[in-house]
Amino acid sequence: MSESDDLFIREDPIFINKELLEISHLPEEDRIVGRDEEIGQLANAVNPAIFGQSPSNVLLYGKTGTGKSLCAKYVSSRLVDTAEDEGINAAFAYVDCAQDSTETQSVQTIADSVNTAKDDIYIPDKGISTATYYKRLWRILDTHYDVVLIILDEIDKLEDDAILMQLSRAGEAGKIEQCKIGVIGISNKIKYKDRMDERVKSSLCEREFVFPPYDANQLNEIMSARSDAFRDGVLEDGVIPRAAALAAREHGDARKAIDILRYAGEIAQSTDTGIVTEQFVIQARERAETDRFRELISGSTPHSRYVLQALTILSLNEGETTDEEVGFRTTHIYDVYEEICRQEGSDTLSLRRVRDLLKEHAFLDIIEQARHSGGSAEGSYTEHKLLEDPAVVQQVLEDTIA
Numbered sequence: 001m002s003e004s005d006d007l008f009i010r011e012d013p014i015f016i017n018k019e020l021l022e023i024s025h026l027p028e029e030d031r032i033v034g035r036d037e038e039i040g041q042l043a044n045a046v047n048p049a050i051f052g053q054s055p056s057n058v059l060l061y062g063k064t065g066t067g068k069s070l071c072a073k074y075v076s077s078r079l080v081d082t083a084e085d086e087g088i089n090a091a092f093a094y095v096d097c098a099q100d101s102t103e104t105q106s107v108q109t110i111a112d113s114v115n116t117a118k119d120d121i122y123i124p125d126k127g128i129s130t131a132t133y134y135k136r137l138w139r140i141l142d143t144h145y146d147v148v149l150i151i152l153d154e155i156d157k158l159e160d161d162a163i164l165m166q167l168s169r170a171g172e173a174g175k176i177e178q179c180k181i182g183v184i185g186i187s188n189k190i191k192y193k194d195r196m197d198e199r200v201k202s203s204l205c206e207r208e209f210v211f212p213p214y215d216a217n218q219l220n221e222i223m224s225a226r227s228d229a230f231r232d233g234v235l236e237d238g239v240i241p242r243a244a245a246l247a248a249r250e251h252g253d254a255r256k257a258i259d260i261l262r263y264a265g266e267i268a269q270s271t272d273t274g275i276v277t278e279q280f281v282i283q284a285r286e287r288a289e290t291d292r293f294r295e296l297i298s299g300s301t302p303h304s305r306y307v308l309q310a311l312t313i314l315s316l317n318e319g320e321t322t323d324e325e326v327g328f329r330t331t332h333i334y335d336v337y338e339e340i341c342r343q344e345g346s347d348t349l350s351l352r353r354v355r356d357l358l359k360e361h362a363f364l365d366i367i368e369q370a371r372h373s374g375g376s377a378e379g380s381y382t383e384h385k386l387l388e389d390p391a392v393v394q395q396v397l398e399d400t401i402a
């Protein structure tokens, strides 16, 4: 091959602005669709910050991909800009509590992200006590800011309420004198509040908003507003409506819709057709499902996966004989689980432990559990049902168990 021959493609044939479809991308206002009301309510709750007063603490609920994080970040960044116009020093910190689930990790992340001056206060990644992180955080807040918003995404993943207690009481307890703190908690679990300590609950849940799922039209609009991620003429007409319809069927998740669109583009890239077809959308949906599920079970132990595999085998076998989704009893799952352990050359856990593992899967919304009363002869029992497509679960488990 001579040097003038092109070994590489110099121009992406499909995407022209792919960042628009990255999940971390924060779209501008004109690309945020159908959330005017939620944005207005949230803005109203934190509005006092503009006058240097305490913003209300807010809890946002809603299923995944309903725009909670997006609206929280958008309103916070607008607040910071508007406050600045009014001569108020404001900032916001974003914590992904799934990643920073301990008190120390979350306080470190907050302190680090507000420590923009980096003059005399040093926030190391680790190596100092939780109490020292707090002390430095309070000092940064009082030295540099009038008001700070703290977004705690997936707040239900925090190991305990300790940081919530600290943040909600910092002013009263005299830890900070000048700076006001507002907390925006975000959760997918509507029951999260029930688990909260009473004192934390009363101060953190001053306002609560529920984000409803998107319908197919809204998903269509959300994706259309980003179709300039693609080169002109690359998207077949039916692609966005098809992706919207698929995502709407599964609880109106905008994240999934955007993932499907991006993957469909990537599939087109790899096939050299130069065009994104509806067929690619269908393949992309399978890939999006598989990826999401792989992430969901990535931290699970081998036995937790064996238990899930047992339920998957039962679901797949049952699917051959009936179209109805049926549940399976714990003892039934346990029998199959024992067989899997034998094949894997592993000891079995007790029935009670397996029951706990099933409960954990239910907590992650991988399965659904229902209690039944079998009448006087049988007593009551629990049935378990896969919420994910069994074929997807099987595919992922094959990859991870192997």
Ligand SMILES: Nc1ncnc2c1ncn2[C@@H]1O[C@H](COP(=O)(O)OP(=O)(O)OP(=O)(O)O)[C@@H](O)[C@H]1O
Residues within 6 Å of the ligand: 022, 023, 024, 025, 026, 027, 031, 032, 033, 034, 035, 062, 063, 064, 065, 066, 067, 068, 069, 070, 071, 187, 188, 222, 254, 255, 258
């Ligand atoms: N109304 C909208 N307009 C434009 N894009 C949106 C909208 N809602 C969500 N998105 C996009 O969908 C993706 C997921 O949204 P977001 O992270 O805000 O959802 P979430 O409700 O916080 O979900 P999770 O609980 O899983 O974090 C993001 O890429 C976001 O940009």
